[in-house]
Each structure stands twice: as C-alpha cells, then as structure tokens.
Amino acid sequence: MKSQIATIDIEPLRLDEAGLKQLFLEARTHNRWLDRPVHDDVLRELYDIVKLAPTSANSQPMRLVFVKGREAKEKLKLALPPPNVEKTMTAPVTAVVAHDLEFYEQLPRLMPHVDARSWFAHRPTDEIERAAFQGSAMQGAYLILAARALGLDCGPIGGFDHGTVDAAFFPDGKGRSNFLLNLGYGDVSGVYPRLPRLEFDDACRIE
Amino acid sequence: MKSQIATIDIEPLRLDEAGLKQLFLEARTHNRWLDRPVHDDVLRELYDIVKLAPTSANSQPMRLVFVKGREAKEKLKLALPPPNVEKTMTAPVTAVVAHDLEFYEQLPRLMPHVDARSWFAHRPTDEIERAAFQGSAMQGAYLILAARALGLDCGPIGGFDHGTVDAAFFPDGKGRSNFLLNLGYGDVSGVYPRLPRLEFDDACRIE
Numbered sequence A, B: 001m002k003s004q005i006a007t008i009d010i011e012p013l014r015l016d017e018a019g020l021k022q023l024f025l026e027a028r029t030h031n032r033w034l035d036r037p038v039h040d041d042v043l044r045e046l047y048d049i050v051k052l053a054p055t056s057a058n059s060q061p062m063r064l065v066f067v068k069g070r071e072a073k074e075k076l077k078l079a080l081p082p083p084n085v086e087k088t089m090t091a092p093v094t095a096v097v098a099h100d101l102e103f104y105e106q107l108p109r110l111m112p113h114v115d116a117r118s119w120f121a122h123r124p125t126d127e128i129e130r131a132a133f134q135g136s137a138m139q140g141a142y143l144i145l146a147a148r149a150l151g152l153d154c155g156p157i158g159g160f161d162h163g164t165v166d167a168a169f170f171p172d173g174k175g176r177s178n179f180l181l182n183l184g185y186g187d188v189s190g191v192y193p194r195l196p197r198l199e200f201d202d203a204c205r206i207e
Helices: A017-025 A040-050 A070-077 A082-090 A103-110 A125-149 A162-169 B017-025 B040-050 B070-077 B082-090 B103-110 B125-149 B162-169
Strands: A062-067 A093-100 A153-157 A175-184 A204-206 B062-067 B093-100 B153-157 B175-184 B204-206
Touching (some): A017 A125, A040 B017, A040 B204, A062 A070, A062 A125, A070 A082, A070 A093, A070 A162, A093 A125, A093 A162, A125 B125, B017 B125, B062 B070, B070 B093, B082 B175, B093 B125, B093 B162, B103 B125, B125 B175
Parallel strands (some): A204 B062
Antiparallel strands (some): A062 A093, A153 A175
C-alpha cells in the first residue's frame, strides 16, 4: 500500500522537452536571416512578456530601441566593426538593449510602498550606472529567452562602439547601451558549430 | 486555390500558453518554501541547461556556489540584512551567482579558433570586472528562467553584503558575487501582490 506521503510528493511541473529544446538545448545564435519581417505587434507582445521577469527592487532599468527602419539601421551601422555589419544590417530588427541612468525616478510608481527612489538617487553616478547595467543585462537575457519562446531567433552582439550608439539613440545622455540583439527568423545555414561549454565541476560547487 | 507562398509562411513555433505562464506570465518571486528538498541531480541538470545560453565571446564568466548545508548557510547569513534572513535560511538551496575575475583564462578552451584571451587579459581590472559582471548578470537571468522551466521556484536577492559573501565563498579573491538566488518549491502563501510594470511605450520605441 502506498503511503500518503507519496501523494504529496508529486513531480514538479517541467517544461516539456520541445520547450526546453526551443529555449535552451537546441537554440543557437543566428547570423543569417530569412526574408520574413518581424511585425510590431510581435515586438509589443515580446516586451509584455519580458517586463514580468524579476529585477532588483522592481526597478526595470532596461530601455529598448527596436531598430527596423533603413535610416535607423544606417545610424547603427556606424557603430559596427566589419564582422558585425552584414548580420546586423540584414536582421529584420536589431534591439538596442540599454539602461536608463535615471531609472530610479520611476520607483515611486514601480515600488510605491517604500521610498525606493532614495536608495539610489543620491548615490555616486558610477554606482547608479552599475545597478542599471546589472538590470539591463538581466532583462536583456530574459529578452533573448522570451524571443525564443515566441519563435524568434536571436543574435546577440557585444562588439560595437557604445558611444556612437548612445549618441545616436539616446541624445539626451540618459541612456547607455549594454548589448545589441538581432531578431528575426533565422536561416540555419548561417549557424556556426556550437562552441564548448564549461562543465558543472568547472563552474559550480555545492556546499 | 492557396498560393505556394502560403506554405512558406508557416507560423513560427511558439511555446504553448502553459509554458509561457510557467516561465513568465504567472511566475512569481517566492519568499516561503515547501519542506521539500532540491536534489543535487536537479542542480546539475539546471546547470547543464543554463550553460548553453549565449555569453559574450562564449566567455561564460558565471560561477555558482549552491549553498545547501547548514554550515555554508550560516556563512551566508552573516551577509544578510534582517528582511532577507528567513527566506534565505529556509530556502532548500541558495545559489551565489558570481563571476570569475580570471574568466578569460578559459577562452583558449571555450573559443579555440581565435586568441580571445588577448581581448581581455591586458585590459584594466575594472574593465575585466565589468565584462564578467555583465556575463554573470545575463547567466544569472538565464538561471532564473531555466529553474522555472524545471519546475523550481526562485527568489532573487540583491540586498546583501558582497564583501562578506566573497570572502566566505571565494577566499582566493578571484570570485565576485553578483546576486543570490533562493531556489526551492515555493509556498504560494508567501508571494506578494505583483508590482506595477513599465508599459511598452514607457520603456521601448521602434525606429
């Protein structure tokens, strides 16, 4: 006879294998794109998913510019080193993943039950920027996985001139770019072989 | 008669609604935990999923200490302000999400086709730390979503004394903590009401 304990110890709900493959196991960085647009309503749905993932003090410092138009793409091109030009210029959308250096001004709205604004507002500029940079990195990572969840393919780009991007897309001086994210429907013929990963015992320990 | 074009324009594969709910739409930060352990093989599977998500130059700077044992938890406790003590001490596991300040020493193995080590090795310490911090923030965000994908619940913690954690868990001085992540099976009675989010037009634009 089964003990009653067994009825409590149900298996936790796991994403099915197809979902794990889509987000992690078989997802790859893309460099070449099918000739298929990414509609604005997909970008809106994408943000509406991403905004829910957690940030420090609910601060949500990430700001996104979805670069789609020819003129905006040309501004972006000026910041790209040669190896990153073609894949970025041909991507249906390139998201500039950035953070707002005055993100704390939103905290009275985002965390209304405490004076969270005061935790940041009078700190040195470099500490504020570090908090915002952490947040946009985390939210940018959520963005990658949320895009994959919606069937988009991603190509994150770290190599570009940040000053050029910031001047072009945040002329008021309050935005700082973290990374670029090419978005579209990928052409698998442009995917490189997967590079090695650190194993558990290289990167982790249990204490 | 349908045009042949229609056969190309298939709908992109999307995660089903249950999957989107589990990872984003209904997932919440947890503060109270069921009395149910997180087994080491779950932590190993978790890392094996997380390691696949993209990092700049495939650098994978994140290092994880999964704090489970009483002695290690007591070391962690010394770094916690009062509001973060109970939820962290009762969590079955707390992951110290950190980065390796010498992550670039792994690049000959992780990106063997170019001399990626030289992109970092001679840069000023603060620039190396910033690159590692960006990476551990992104990998830590992947960790949150991967944990949810495996049916775990998460409680990220930003408020703690970094110096105390770093001295306790990285005594060789090469690791820097980014954030803490409580992991377990959450007790929904401890979840707070969801806080407001910035809307698309507050945080994004399309150019």
